Structures are given as structure tokens and as C-alpha cells.
Amino acid sequence: MVVDTVREEQAIRQMTERLVENFGGTYSPEYIEEVVGAARRRFAGHPVRTFIPILVERYVRRQLAAAGEVADASSGPDTARTRRARHKAESGDRRLPAAVRETWSANKRFAPAAVAAVVAALVVVTVVTVALAVRQPNSAPQAAGPGVSSLALVRGVVGSEKMSFFQDPKVAEVLARNGVKVEVDAAGSREIATSVDLGKYEFAFPSSEQAAERIQRQRNVNAKYIPFSSPMAIATFKPIADLLAKSGVVHQGPVPTFDMAPYLRMVGNNTRWDQLGDNTAYSVRKNVLISTTDPRSSNSAAMYLAIAGYVANNNTIVQGTSAEQDVIPTVSRLFVGQGYTQNSSEGPFDAYLAAGMGPTPLVWIYESQFVDATVRGQVKPDMTLLYPSPTILSRHTLVPLGEEGDRIGRLLSTDPDLQRLAAEHGFRTGDATQFAKVTTEHNIPVASDLIDVITTPTFDTLERLLDGVGKSYN
Incomplete structure (x- = not known):
């Protein structure tokens, strides 16, 4: 529960920063934070926390956009400066837009079924x-x-x-x-x-x-x-890589690799980190899982799905209805156990760089992200890069x-x-x-020659696999 709270707080903080970036020309940061806080408080005590950040962001975006449009229509040829001043003044008065007050009225509550319906409607995320x-x-x-x-x-x-x-x-x-x-x-x-x-x-x-x-x-x-182009890779930490090497998942060398086959067996058995032998580095009571983006919106997670489907399909590219249906139960477990996932690859990798291995011991990324962060001096000495075996090339x-x-x-x-x-x-x-x-x-150990690379399935096949995974969330 502590880990879930940390992830929710992190997601809310990142979401608020995005909103300030998007709407900062119209509203003051304090005002945006107030709207976010008002929206979030209505979910206080709700037992299902996974999608709370998504729900809050979606509603806040709608209310800020709607209020901005009303302001534009009512004031004629207004400027960003005057709108910003006006809304900053309103925020000092601690007032919320009428639309927000109505949406989050104390007389309205979300039943579990309503929350599920809203979650299902939030597949498409605001650009x-x-x-x-x-x-x-x-x-x-x-x-x-x-x-x-x-x-x-x-x-x-x-x-x-x-x-x-x-x-x-x-x-x-x-x-x-x-x-x-x-x-x-x-x-x-x-x-x-x-x-x-x-x-x-x-x-x-x-x-x-x-x-x-x-x-x-x-x-x-x-x-x-x-x-x-960029191959897919896994960002982790040296103690985690050493721990997984003892379990036969990681194969050490000048460029360490991550064997997907034993990893899938671990996930299928619901293996927890504290169940791994000789584990003094990361003995926590949560399942061994790679953190990814949301497969329903992000290519990096879709590439993860393509690799996992290939391995689950006896190292063969998934093709045809029968093969698709056979692998969906296996690959779905890789995603639904993660809880809240972000919609683009930037989010989980930023969390990896900032939060350490506590919440994010394994993160699915593009190789380019790790190289870019190393060049910019953001990668710490205990951070390391693994190449999944097989991997896939994102062109x-x-x-x-x-x-x-x-x-x-x-x-x-x-x-x-x-x-x-x-x-x-x-x-x-x-x-x-x-x-x-x-x-x-920059002394970055990368694979100079990519050999164990598979071909992605067709877009339509991948779409059907993603749809199958999406249904597993409900």
C-alpha cells in the first residue's frame, strides 16, 4: 500500500506539472494546483486507486479548457497576459470555476460502476x-x-x-x-x-x-x-542485474542481456522479489515485473507485447486468430499487475532517473533514452542497461x-x-x-551489433493483441 501511495503521489505531481506547462499561459500555477486538489479530494478514501491520476487529469483538463473557452468568448479579443492576470486574481480568492464546483459537488459521488465506466472512456489521452x-x-x-x-x-x-x-x-x-x-x-x-x-x-x-x-x-x-532507429532495452540497477543473474534471467557480460523466457515463467508463477534466492539487495513483497507504459496508447509497451508474444508463441511471430488467443492470457499478466501506467515512454524513464530502484527496479525503454540521459549526465553509477533477448528494433x-x-x-x-x-x-x-x-x-556499454532481433507482427495483429490486453484490465 505504501508503494501504491508513492506511485500515486508521483503520478499526481507529474500530471500537475504537465497541466501547468499546458495551461500556464492562461492560469497561474497556484490556481491549477487548487483545481487538481479539489478534484482529487473527491476520491479520498476510494479503495481502487489505480486510475485516480487518470481520472483527475482528464476532468481537470476538461474544466480548464472549458473555462478558458468561456473566457475567450466573453471577453472578445483578449490576450494571454490579461487572461493570466484575471485567473490569478481569481485563484487568490480561492474560487473554482462553476463547472468544477458542479462536477465535484458534495452532493455527487462516484459509485464503483461509474468509476469503471469513466476509466473505460479514458483510453484516449489528451495530447x-x-x-x-x-x-x-x-x-x-x-x-x-x-x-x-x-x-x-x-x-x-x-x-x-x-x-x-x-x-x-x-x-x-x-x-x-x-x-x-x-x-x-x-x-x-x-x-x-x-x-x-x-x-x-x-x-x-x-x-x-x-x-x-x-x-x-x-x-x-x-x-x-x-x-x-532505436532497439528496445531495459533500464535497471547493478544490484538488480546481479540478483536476476543468480536466477538465470540476466546473462552478464560486456553488454548484459535479459532472457525473456525465464522472465515470463517468473511472471506466470507470480514470483515476488523476496522469493528470489540469496536476495539481500531488493527483498520486497511485490511481483517481479518490468515497468512499462500503457500498451493501449504507447509504442514502447506495444513492442514489449510483441516480444513477449513471440516468446510465448514458441519463439514464432504471432499470426492468426488461434495464436493470438493462445498468447493473450500470458502477455496480459505483464501489464495488469503493474497498476497505473503512463501514456508515453518519457514518464517511467523520468521516474527511474529520479526515484531510484525502490519503485522502479526494471523499466522498459528505448536504448536512445538511456544514451541520451548518459550524455546529459543524468545516469548514476549504479544504473545499467540490459538488452532483452530477443529484442526488437523501433524504426x-x-x-x-x-x-x-x-x-x-x-x-x-x-x-x-x-x-x-x-x-x-x-x-x-x-x-x-x-x-x-x-x-x-561517454563510455556507454551498448550492443554494437544487434543479432537477436525479431520482426514485429502486422499492425492489425498487434491491434488485436492490444485489444485483448485492454479487456484484461476490466
Whole structure:
């Protein structure tokens, strides 16, 4: 119960930070925190805590967005500054929007059945918008280069694991030299392919070819670009790796591997950490499970599902109704036992970096995230990277939705400076020497040659597996 409370507090804190980032131009941070607190208090004492952060975030987003729209409509051509001042004044008066007061009235309570219905409706999660500012060079503008006013604004939606790349001022500078300014929103790759409104974007950049192919079919687009890729990996800690090595799950070496077959047997037997032999490093009473994102929205978790399905299907790619139905009970256990899961790969990895091995001993990530964090000095000495055996290669695929989106795809794929910067952010590009140079300079033990790599099932097969896992949550 203590661990669950810690995870809920962590999720609420991260969610509040996202809301402040998204709505900070309209509301003060104090006001947003007050709305979150009011929403959360209505769930005090509720025995089922797993989806509380999702419920709170969804309702708060709706109320803040609705109140903002009302303010815009009633005040005419208002500005962000005046709206911020007005709502900050209201927050000082400790008042909540009428819509919030009505929703969370003391006369209204959520019955368990109602909570379940709301949870089922929250599969699609709000896209987080992040505007990326282009940093101008410190020197005076060059006559030959484009001025800020001449930059073409190009909007895209990308997987969250690529946000640090697009937020890099050096990346923005290279794009500016080519006459463009890029603004991106972050969303889970499966969301990008299934529920995000792509009509307002010039490009979509999910983390898998399967999601990209679905977008291509839906939008009748033939072109695609694969500027870089990243294998799936597991972030853990050296004491955890040593402990699992004694159980035959981890195989030590210059680049340690994580054997998925004995791990699946552990999960099937509901093995707890404190049941592992000679365990003095992490003797806690919770099941051995890798922390992932939500498979219903995130590509990284879908890749985890693809690998687990392959191993559960006698090391064969899952294909056909019979095989799908056979593996769903096994792979579902990997997810439903985790409780609350976040919607993009950035969340669990940030928790890994900040919270230590207590709540997150094993985290499913992209290799690029670990390399990127090491380059930025965020990885501590006892943190280590494991490669699942087998693993899978996530090929980040950009689908242009317009002429400017096609321009971005070409730049990311061919511009030598952007390719070099992608390697600095941990991605493997077409030039293997760039990635090798980064990992060598920072002494990061990575697999130079990926051998035990499987092919992902088709998008439709993966969708049916994900649907089967989703039903297991209910």
C-alpha cells in the first residue's frame, strides 16, 4: 500500500506539472494546483486507486479548457497576459470555476460502476502540446541566412521519446538555417495512428513502422522517412542485474542481456522479489515485473507485447486468430499487475532517473533514452542497461502530411548536422560511426551489433493483441 501511495503521489505531481506547462499561459500555477486538489479530494478514501491520476487529469483538463473557452468568448479579443492576470486574481480568492464546483459537488459521488465506466472512456489521452522556440545565433544576423520572420512554421506530432531531440536548441538552429521553425506535440505512437486529429499537422512521427503504415493508409500518403532507429532495452540497477543473474534471467557480460523466457515463467508463477534466492539487495513483497507504459496508447509497451508474444508463441511471430488467443492470457499478466501506467515512454524513464530502484527496479525503454540521459549526465553509477533477448528494433518513421512535412522528413534523413545531433540524443542513424563515437566518448556499454532481433507482427495483429490486453484490465 505504501508503494501504491508513492506511485500515486508521483503520478499526481507529474500530471500537475504537465497541466501547468499546458495551461500556464492562461492560469497561474497556484490556481491549477487548487483545481487538481479539489478534484482529487473527491476520491479520498476510494479503495481502487489505480486510475485516480487518470481520472483527475482528464476532468481537470476538461474544466480548464472549458473555462478558458468561456473566457475567450466573453471577453472578445483578449490576450494571454490579461487572461493570466484575471485567473490569478481569481485563484487568490480561492474560487473554482462553476463547472468544477458542479462536477465535484458534495452532493455527487462516484459509485464503483461509474468509476469503471469513466476509466473505460479514458483510453484516449489528451495530447501534450510543447511549443519549441528557435534560438537565434548569438552573433549578428548574416545577410545570406534567413531572418526569423522568413522562417516557415511547420507543426508535427511525435512520440515523447523524441522530445529532447526537438527541444535541443542546436536542432532548432540547424532547422532555422534551412528556413524552418518546428513546433511539435507529444503523443503515444498508437494514439498518433488511431485517435490524434492529424488535420492540423504537417507531419506525424510515431516510433514504429506499423503505426506509420496505418497513418499512410488512412491519409493516402505514399512517402515516408526513417531518419533513425532505436532497439528496445531495459533500464535497471547493478544490484538488480546481479540478483536476476543468480536466477538465470540476466546473462552478464560486456553488454548484459535479459532472457525473456525465464522472465515470463517468473511472471506466470507470480514470483515476488523476496522469493528470489540469496536476495539481500531488493527483498520486497511485490511481483517481479518490468515497468512499462500503457500498451493501449504507447509504442514502447506495444513492442514489449510483441516480444513477449513471440516468446510465448514458441519463439514464432504471432499470426492468426488461434495464436493470438493462445498468447493473450500470458502477455496480459505483464501489464495488469503493474497498476497505473503512463501514456508515453518519457514518464517511467523520468521516474527511474529520479526515484531510484525502490519503485522502479526494471523499466522498459528505448536504448536512445538511456544514451541520451548518459550524455546529459543524468545516469548514476549504479544504473545499467540490459538488452532483452530477443529484442526488437523501433524504426522511427516520419509520415509527411503536406509539402512542409516532406521537407522536414528530407532534412532529418539527409542533413549531416541533424544526423549527428540525432546520434548525440542516442539514436542510431544510417552512419553507424556517429552512434559509436557518442557511446565511446561517454563510455556507454551498448550492443554494437544487434543479432537477436525479431520482426514485429502486422499492425492489425498487434491491434488485436492490444485489444485483448485492454479487456484484461476490466
